[in-house]
Amino acid sequence: MDVDARNQACPRPVVLTLSALPRLAPxxxxxxxxxxxxxxxxxxxxAEEKNCxxxxxxxxxxxxxxLTPRERLEASGSAEQEAxxxxxxxxxxxxxxxxxxxxxxxxxxxxxLGAKLMSGLIYALAHGEEVPKTVIFYNGGAPFCCExxxxxxxxxxxxxxxxxxxxxxxxxxxxxxxxxxxxxxxTNLYHIGEVxxxxxxxxxx
Amino acid sequence: MEKDIKLTKLAECAGCGAKVGAGELARLxxxxxxxxxxxxxxxxxxxxxxxxYRITDDIALVETVDFFPPIADDPxxxxxxxxxxxxxxxxxxxxxxxxxxxIMAVPEDMPKELVHEILxxxxxxxxxxxxxxxxxxxxxxEEPKYGLAVTGLVNPARMFTNSGARVGDVLVYTKPLGIGxxxxxxxxxxxxxxxxRQAEKVMMTLNRYARDVMVRHDVxxxxxxxxxxxxxxxxxxxxxxxxxxxxxxxAFELLPEVRSWARMGILPAGMYRNRRYAESQxxxxxxxxxxxxVLFCPETSGGxxxxxxxxxxxxxxxxxxxxxxxxxxxxVGRVVEHEEGSRRIRLNTRETAR
Numbered sequence: 001m002d003v004d005a006r007n008q009a010c011p012r013p014v015v016l017t018l019s020a021l022p023r024l025a026p027x028x029x030x031x032x033x034x035x036x037x038x039x040x041x042x043x044x045x046x047a048e049e050k051n052c053x054x055x056x057x058x059x060x061x062x063x064x065x066x067l068t069p070r071e072r073l074e075a076s077g078s079a080e081q082e083a084x085x086x087x088x089x090x091x092x093x094x095x096x097x098x099x100x101x102x103x104x105x106x107x108x109x110x111x112x113l114g115a116k117l118m119s120g121l122i123y124a125l126a127h128g129e130e131v132p133k134t135v136i137f138y139n140g141g142a143p144f145c146c147e148x149x150x151x152x153x154x155x156x157x158x159x160x161x162x163x164x165x166x167x168x169x170x171x172x173x174x175x176x177x178x179x180x181x182x183x184x185x186x187t188n189l190y191h192i193g194e195v196x197x198x199x200x201x202x203x204x205x
Numbered sequence: 206m207e208k209d210i211k212l213t214k215l216a217e218c219a220g221c222g223a224k225v226g227a228g229e230l231a232r233l234x235x236x237x238x239x240x241x242x243x244x245x246x247x248x249x250x251x252x253x254x255x256x257x258y259r260i261t262d263d264i265a266l267v268e269t270v271d272f273f274p275p276i277a278d279d280p281x282x283x284x285x286x287x288x289x290x291x292x293x294x295x296x297x298x299x300x301x302x303x304x305x306x307x308i309m310a311v312p313e314d315m316p317k318e319l320v321h322e323i324l325x326x327x328x329x330x331x332x333x334x335x336x337x338x339x340x341x342x343x344x345x346x347e348e349p350k351y352g353l354a355v356t357g358l359v360n361p362a363r364m365f366t367n368s369g370a371r372v373g374d375v376l377v378y379t380k381p382l383g384i385g386x387x388x389x390x391x392x393x394x395x396x397x398x399x400x401x402r403q404a405e406k407v408m409m410t411l412n413r414y415a416r417d418v419m420v421r422h423d424v425x426x427x428x429x430x431x432x433x434x435x436x437x438x439x440x441x442x443x444x445x446x447x448x449x450x451x452x453x454x455x456a457f458e459l460l461p462e463v464r465s466w467a468r469m470g471i472l473p474a475g476m477y478r479n480r481r482y483a484e485s486q487x488x489x490x491x492x493x494x495x496x497x498x499v500l501f502c503p504e505t506s507g508g509x510x511x512x513x514x515x516x517x518x519x520x521x522x523x524x525x526x527x528x529x530x531x532x533x534x535x536x537v538g539r540v541v542e543h544e545e546g547s548r549r550i551r552l553n554t555r556e557t558a559r
Contacts, residue, residue, distance in 0.1 A: 011393035011471045018395075018469070038477055042470030045494070049468040117347065124214055127394070 001028060004153060006035045007119075013039040014046055016153070021050065022073050029053075029068040040065055094162050097201040098134040099125065100192075101141035106205060119151050121205065126154040131163040134195055136187065138168035146172075146180035155183045168192065212275035212283055212319075213392050215312070215349055229478075246361055247298075252441055253367050254297040254428055257359065265361040269294035271431075272308045272352020276388055276505055277405055280319045284326025284351060286408040290431065290506035291353035292334050296416035297429040297509055298366070300359030302334045307341025310350040323351050334413055365419070365511070367438075368445030369426035375518035376450065376538040379415040379531050380407050380508025382435060382499055383463030390471045396462070404460055407532050408506040414530040415509045422521045423514035430507035434479045435500045436487050438510060439538075440550055444486075449543040454492055454554040458533045459499065467495040467502070475503035487550040496554070508533065512540060 003020050005013035017032050024030055034040055040056060043065045047054035053068035105114025106121055122144065125131065135158060137144050144151050145167045159165045165184030172178040172186065196202050225233070239248060246265060247257040255269035271291040277283040288305075295302045307327060311320050331338050331353070338353075387404040390396040412429060419427060426446065430438045435457075443450045466472075480501040489497045513521045518536055525534035543549060 010473050011389050011395070014470045015393040015395065036474075038472075038474040041477060042472055045468060045470035045472070045498075049470075113347070120214075124211070127214075128211070 001030050003030065003032045004150070005032050005039060007150060008039070010038055010042065014042050017043060017046060017067065021052075021067065021069065024069060024073075026072065027068075029066050032065045032067070034063050034065055035061075043067065094133055095130040095201075096199065097132045097203065098136065098195050098199040099132045100196075100202065100204040101135065101137045101144065102204060103140040104143065105140075118205075119154075122151040122158075123154045126157040126161070131158055131161045134164040134166065134199065136166045136168065136192055136195065137184075138171050138192070142167050142171040142175060143177060145183050146177050147182045148180070149182070152182055159184055166191070212278045212280060212349065215275060215347075246364075247366060252445070254294040255300075255357075257298060257300075257361065257364060259361055263360045263362065265359050265364070267295045267298050267300040267302075267357035267359050267364075268355075269357075270308065270352065270354040272350050273505070274348050274350055276408070279405075280322035281326040281329075282405050282409065284323035284328075285330045286326075286405065286506055287323075287351045288327040288330035288353055289409050289411050291355055292330065292336070293412045293429045293431070293506060293509075295355055295357035295359075296412040297427055298357070298359055299364045299416060299420055299424075299427065300357035302331070302336040302355050302357040304337055304339045305331050305353040305355045307338055307343070308350070308352050308354060309341065309343040310346035310348070311343065312347055312349060313345045315349065323349075327351065327353065330409070330411065334411055363420065365424055365427035366445070367426055367428040367442050370442050370446035370448050370450075370512040370540045371425050371514075372448055372540050372542055373515050374425055374512040374540040375515050375536055376439075376452075376540070377511050377513055377518065377521055377525070378430070378435075378457065378508055378535055378537045379412070379511075379525060379533055380410070380430075380504075381458040381460050381533050382504065382507075383460035383466075383502070384408060384504045384507065385434070385473055385476065385502035386463045386466040386471060386499065387460055388505065389473050390462075390466045393471060395466075395471065400461055407460070410506075410530075410532055412509050414528075415511075415525060418524045418527075418531065419509065419511055419513075419521070422524070423517040424511045424521070425514065426512040427509050430504050430510050432475060432479075432503045432505075433482075434476070434503050435507075435510070436483045436550060437479050437501075440483045440486050442510070442512065443540075443543070443549040446540070447543060448540050449547070449549050449551065450538050451541050452538040452550060452552045453536070454496060454500070454552050455556070456535050456537045457499075458535055463499055464495045467498040472498055472502060476501050479503065483550075486548050487552065488548045489552055492552045492554050493556055496556070497552070500552070510537075515539070 003016050005016050047067050051070045055066040057064050105111050106117035166187040169186040244259040247253045255267045258266045275283045292302050391401045428438050522534045525531045
């Protein structure tokens with residue numbers, strides 16, 4: 001199993017790893033992609049605490065930390081349970097709003113900052129106390145639901161918590177990335193129009 | 206959405222974990238000339254908690270500033286912690302805060318009630334300290350920040366510098382350790398409720414009460430423990446006085462579950478920075494890694510670490526514990542001669558290292 005924990009501030013890499021470990025098949029290795037030394041060192045401690053084999057490999061600037069549990073990890077009565085409770089909040093915590101994501105960046109100004117803010121906001125949406133009923137990605141927002149997106153885990157989280165995740169089909173075709181769609185469904189402007197006119201709170205970002 | 210804003214999610218670093226490392230700071234200040242004014246009793250060349258400027262023989266100004274991104278999700282709590290932390294530097298010099306200026310950065314779209322609550326938390330702590338907020342400055346910024354510039358008064362003959370430790374002194378610490386781990390675990394959603402409230406309460410507690418007791422005792426040196434962690438601040442004390450310190454690691458009071466967070470790698474970047482900076486002078490060989498991590502982990506609004514004359518140590522600890530307003534009062538070490546070539550900080554424990 002692979003976990004992408006790059007560009008995640010502490011303690012997110014550990015939290016992601018904690019929730020993934022109990023889902024491993026016996027003998028399976030968890031590969032965590034990281035890009036800072038703090039994450040590597042924190043995962044080294046976690047591996048020791050959870051009796052996991054530990055290896056670090058660096059390839060073309062990408063660091064992969066591998067954890068192989070030596071015994072079956074129970075997800076009960078310990079922090080893993082709390083971690084998965086945190087990562088898999090039940091679907092009940094949903095509000096009736098819709099969010100439209102039409103850009104790769106949040107706000108006007110610096111694009112590097114804007115991209116960082118947008119992925120931060122998607123993370124926040126996915127891990128807030130309540131998730132929106134619907135999130136629709138279109139135009140510059142469409143690639144977020146496709147392979148290679150850094151927000152993929154967060155959007156999967158959104159979907160897992162009962163949020164309807166949709167991407168504009170016209171946009172996927174225009175950008176030539178329909179076959180890369182990795183999470184959620186495909187929608188069209190009729191449905192988007194319906195969502196806008198029938199939802200009490202629509203936020204466009 | 207507005208009511209659901211989690212303040213700490215807007216912060217890249219947690220509290221004093223956002224501090225620039227001690228080694229980095231020394232490099233940044235390198236080659237910048239220092240003006241010599243005989244009335245500047247403590248300047249930034251001394252790496253003390255606050256600057257001290259003499260006005261008369263028995264009155265000196267104590268000047269300090271501190272601010273950081275959200276460390277609590279509740280805005281009032283965040284404001285109160287930031288203020289308690291900023292005021293603390295004055296207490297660490299043995300002084301009394303008199304006036305303070307707000308320093309604030311907020312996102313343009315942050316709800317006004319939220320900003321108001323942060324400020325209310327700050328005002329409440331400053332009033333509790335017996336000081337006044339007399340102005341301030343605020344700007345727009347993506348990441349919120351809040352803190353204070355504080356001016357206090359101290360009698361220079363009776364101030365606590367961090368370089369006054371004498372061989373034979375006993376070290377006393379006044380708050381439980383582990384704030385950094387709890388804050389980091391809370392940021393990751395691994396802990397909530399009572400454990401977080403407890404850490405927040407410790408951070409909100411003014412060091413005023415500890416300071417008010419210490420000025421009645423034979424205290425030779427003091428500092429507040431914040432971003433450089435217990436080990437970083439202790440090392441500054443040892444180096445400043447040209448002594449070494451023997452630490453009784455088992456004596457520290459810890460917040461609940463702190464060592465288990467350390468074992469799971471719930472540790473902020475500041476812990477590694479502090480460890481790299483101070484490790485060459487700290488003998489950690491006999492200490493289990495999780496406990497060593499706690500000693501190197503940044504504290505936010507930590508307690509006062511004081512060096513007191515050995516024959517007054519029991520008296521100080523008794524008085525600190527007398528009215529329940531000082532969160533902890535433990536003897537955590539003693540000052541010894543420094544031997545050339547050996548490390549400044551020696552950690553002793555009855556535990557076996559893992």
